[in-house]
Amino acid sequence: MDFDDTREEAAFRAEARQWLAANAELKGGAFETWQSRYPDREGYDGLERAKAFQHKKAEAGFAALHWPVESGGRALPPIYHVIYAQEESRYLVPRGYFEIGLGMCMPTLFTYGTEAQKRRYAPAALCGDEIWCQLFSEPGAGSDLAGLRTRAQRDGDEWVINGQKIWTSGAHWADWAILVARSDPKAAKHKGLTFFFLSMKSPGIETRRIKQISGASHFNEVYFTDARIPDSQRLGAVGAGWGVAITTLMNERLASGELRGPDFEEIFGLACSVSLEDGPAIANAAVRERLADLYVKTQGVRLTRFRTMTALSRGETPGPENSIGKLVNAPKAQEIASFAMDLLDMGGVIMDKDTAPLRAAFQESLLTSPGGRIAAGTDEILRNIIAERVLGLPQDVRVDRDLPFDELPTGAR
Amino acid sequence: MNFDFSPDQRSLRDQARKFLAEHATSSRVRRILEGAAPYDAELWRGMAEMGWMGTAIPETHGGAGFGYLELCVLAEELGRSLAPTPFSSTIYLASEALLLAGSEAQKKRWLPRIAQGQAIGCFALAEGAQVATPGNITTRADGGRVSGTKIPVTDGDVADFAVVVAGEADGRRAGLFLVELRGPGVTRTSVTTVDPTRSHARIVFDGAAADPLGAPGTGWPLVERLFDRAAVLVAFEQLGGAQAALDMAREYALGRFAFGRQIASFQAIKHKLADMYVAVELARSNAYYGAWALSKDAPELPVAAATARVAASEAYYHSAKENIQVHGGMGFTWEFDCHLHYRRAKLTGLMLGSGRRWKDLLVTRLQAGAA
Numbered sequence: 209m210d211f212d213d214t215r216e217e218a219a220f221r222a223e224a225r226q227w228l229a230a231n232a233e234l235k236g237g238a239f240e241t242w243q244s245r246y247p248d249r250e251g252y253d254g255l256e257r258a259k260a261f262q263h264k265k266a267e268a269g270f271a272a273l274h275w276p277v278e279s280g281g282r283a284l285p286p287i288y289h290v291i292y293a294q295e296e297s298r299y300l301v302p303r304g305y306f307e308i309g310l311g312m313c314m315p316t317l318f319t320y321g322t323e324a325q326k327r328r329y330a331p332a333a334l335c336g337d338e339i340w341c342q343l344f345s346e347p348g349a350g351s352d353l354a355g356l357r358t359r360a361q362r363d364g365d366e367w368v369i370n371g372q373k374i375w376t377s378g379a380h381w382a383d384w385a386i387l388v389a390r391s392d393p394k395a396a397k398h399k400g401l402t403f404f405f406l407s408m409k410s411p412g413i414e415t416r417r418i419k420q421i422s423g424a425s426h427f428n429e430v431y432f433t434d435a436r437i438p439d440s441q442r443l444g445a446v447g448a449g450w451g452v453a454i455t456t457l458m459n460e461r462l463a464s465g466e467l468r469g470p471d472f473e474e475i476f477g478l479a480c481s482v483s484l485e486d487g488p489a490i491a492n493a494a495v496r497e498r499l500a501d502l503y504v505k506t507q508g509v510r511l512t513r514f515r516t517m518t519a520l521s522r523g524e525t526p527g528p529e530n531s532i533g534k535l536v537n538a539p540k541a542q543e544i545a546s547f548a549m550d551l552l553d554m555g556g557v558i559m560d561k562d563t564a565p566l567r568a569a570f571q572e573s574l575l576t577s578p579g580g581r582i583a584a585g586t587d588e589i590l591r592n593i594i595a596e597r598v599l600g601l602p603q604d605v606r607v608d609r610d611l612p613f614d615e616l617p618t619g620a621r
Numbered sequence: 622m623n624f625d626f627s628p629d630q631r632s633l634r635d636q637a638r639k640f641l642a643e644h645a646t647s648s649r650v651r652r653i654l655e656g657a658a659p660y661d662a663e664l665w666r667g668m669a670e671m672g673w674m675g676t677a678i679p680e681t682h683g684g685a686g687f688g689y690l691e692l693c694v695l696a697e698e699l700g701r702s703l704a705p706t707p708f709s710s711t712i713y714l715a716s717e718a719l720l721l722a723g724s725e726a727q728k729k730r731w732l733p734r735i736a737q738g739q740a741i742g743c744f745a746l747a748e749g750a751q752v753a754t755p756g757n758i759t760t761r762a763d764g765g766r767v768s769g770t771k772i773p774v775t776d777g778d779v780a781d782f783a784v785v786v787a788g789e790a791d792g793r794r795a796g797l798f799l800v801e802l803r804g805p806g807v808t809r810t811s812v813t814t815v816d817p818t819r820s821h822a823r824i825v826f827d828g829a830a831a832d833p834l835g836a837p838g839t840g841w842p843l844v845e846r847l848f849d850r851a852a853v854l855v856a857f858e859q860l861g862g863a864q865a866a867l868d869m870a871r872e873y874a875l876g877r878f879a880f881g882r883q884i885a886s887f888q889a890i891k892h893k894l895a896d897m898y899v900a901v902e903l904a905r906s907n908a909y910y911g912a913w914a915l916s917k918d919a920p921e922l923p924v925a926a927a928t929a930r931v932a933a934s935e936a937y938y939h940s941a942k943e944n945i946q947v948h949g950g951m952g953f954t955w956e957f958d959c960h961l962h963y964r965r966a967k968l969t970g971l972m973l974g975s976g977r978r979w980k981d982l983l984v985t986r987l988q989a990g991a992a
Contacts, residue, residue, distance in 0.1 A: 501980070508903030518625050595894055
């Protein structure tokens with residue numbers, strides 16, 4: 209039992225460190241991110257800089273370490289991806305623009321696309337010239353993704369798309385998208401879906417930003433009105449879209465589920481620095497007990513990731529047990545935010561960055577953390593995944609499995 | 622990154638699991654629960670033949686000299702099977718106290734016999750229904766004699782010797798003392814606890830011969846060091862128990878039908894089991910880290926041990942409690958084994974001090990690390 213890199217891993221880590229030191233900027237503070245330094249205002253300032261950085265990263269061979277060599281990768285085991293991410297996390301680097309394209313869309317294209325398509329799209333995605341988004345969720349199909357209603361109707365060599373997608377990260381700057389749509393409403397729910405990719409510049413596509421409870425806008429609604437996709441951009445067979453979508457979602461697991469925002473270190477620091485009615489917060493028994501609980505959870509998740517890395521290092525694939533990280537971290541982020549504000553008592557409500565500790569990071573987190581418990585699998589869906597795929601318990605009884613989709617009952621929302 | 626047990630250690634685990642599945646069955650555990658025998662002597666002899674007691678005892682003292690990772694592997698299996706033996710008292714506490722602070726003569730006298738399974742040890746600290754502190758223990762050692770009452774002492778009724786925590790002559794410092802329990806000045810009676818699968822005693826010392834363990838005045842820091850080491854090992858027992866309770870709940874939920882379906886198909890049950898699984902896995906990761914720190918005698922051990930202890934105590938109690946709930950009325954009957962884990966979870970959660978105390982200790986140690 210040890211925490212050491214193998215010789216090859218250590219050599220790679222040194223290479224990554226050296227490259228980052230020469231090409232990236234160290235973070236200025238715990239909560240400084242690319243987005244906070246270069247917010248995307250009109251003119252996409254942050255995006256243009258991000259594309260420039262991605263170019264360098266791709267040239268140096270760090271952009272897709274586990275991809276095949278012919279697609280611009282290094283064909284390394286997934287552990288190298290984790291090692292690079294560990295090193296990169298200390299630097300101010302663009303995140304979010306390319307992750308969906310490289311992490312989810314391209315692997316799907318590698319599995320279902322033609323050789324010509326791989327050659328056309330992978331290099332442009334890798335160097336950041338083309339950004340991809342994922343058109344999956346709908347207003348009536350979130351956790352129950354297969355309940356989606358966006359229609360794909362065949363018209364000769366083309367498909368005509370009508371409907372609405374929602375929660376699409378980056379749709380407003382994306383060049384390309386993957387899309388799952390309903391091609392046969394008479395078929396059973398999971399059997400009437402077909403998978404495509406399309407240009408976001410196609411006529412008939414309208415993108416609208418969604419304002420979140422935090423006031424920020426990271427997501428979009430995307431409306432389709434007679435948008436057209438050539439049949440050559442279909443991935444997988446007609447009616448086999450669900451299986452393709454599962455391939456895409458399986459690749460989401462490699463994404464780390466890293467907690468963004470104040471974590472144990474910050475709440476511990478706050479407890480050490482503020483006073484309560486009976487003295488320093490850190491001396492208060494109730495505060496100490498909650499801090500201990502938070503530390504035990506934080507360490508538990510961190511060390512569970514080390515176990516996952518061990519499995520990766522042996523060349524094993526991380527399984528659904530990897531869902532633990534997000535299931536623990538997302539509610540924990542919300543708890544830390546609320547607990548921190550309680551320690552500040554009446555003043556905890558202040559969001560003024562010059563008055564609130566850590567420039568109001570806890571208050572910001574109170575308003576952003578609910579999203580963490582919903583995005584990329586709700587707490588409830590993650591519990592189902594653990595129950596069904598790890599513990600082998602039966603799936604829920606499905607009343608919708610064998611009925612034609614257009615006969616399924618629907619509610620008002 | 623190699624944060625896992627080695628292939629050899631995993632094969633030791635398989636071997637231990639197989640042995641205990643045969644020799645520490647539910648009916649054997651129930652013999653101790655319901656009968657007069659304080660522990661399963663036949664199982665204890667079998668464990669000795671396997672060489673388990675000597676796992677972390679150096680070869681120079683008659684042990685196998687493997688190490689603590691191997692001991693952690695065995696602890697997990699012992700916890701899973703609820704093995705009713707004085708292993709934790711003898712190995713994690715008495716033997717460890719000797720290894721940490723014993724003189725060559727003391728080690729020579731006890732360690733080879735422990736390794737052979739021929740001596741049982743215990744650790745005597747608590748003095749009744751309150752937290753034990755250096756300030757409130759009344760047992761006194763003076764001039765090579767110890768007097769006072771210790772209760773509960775796990776395995777105190779069957780042990781050959783005890784490591785006793787007593788106030789030294791001036792009454793302000795605590796010390797550790799080795800006391801032979803079969804000599805004069807020792808009166809032992811059995812004590813009933815919530816977990817009768819493990820035996821407990823009240824020991825009255827009345828001028829019993831006491832041999833100091835470690836330098837004078839080093840007692841309380843030594844107790845803390847000893848408890849850190851034991852906390853990691855007990856965490857593995859708790860982890861094994863927690864996993865067993867989760868496995869039982871899963872199996873029952875799959876086999877039990879209600880409202881025309883397996884109860885394992887209801888989300889109320891699935892989510893309960895998922896939460897048990899998460900608690901067990903976080904406890905497992907924290908326990909592994911404790912094992913690493915213990916095996917390397919790393920400076921991280923105090924924080925790692927407290928973290929492992931809190932996580933494992935809570936995971937075991939949570940799993941054991943919810944296992945009864947998943948079983949419904951059947952889980953509340955004597956004949957189902959759910960209560961065996963429920964009892965053991967609470968016992969192990971208190972035997973080295975409550976979670977409340979360990980959480981406080983953990984934060985104290987984090988403060989020291991941050992300073």
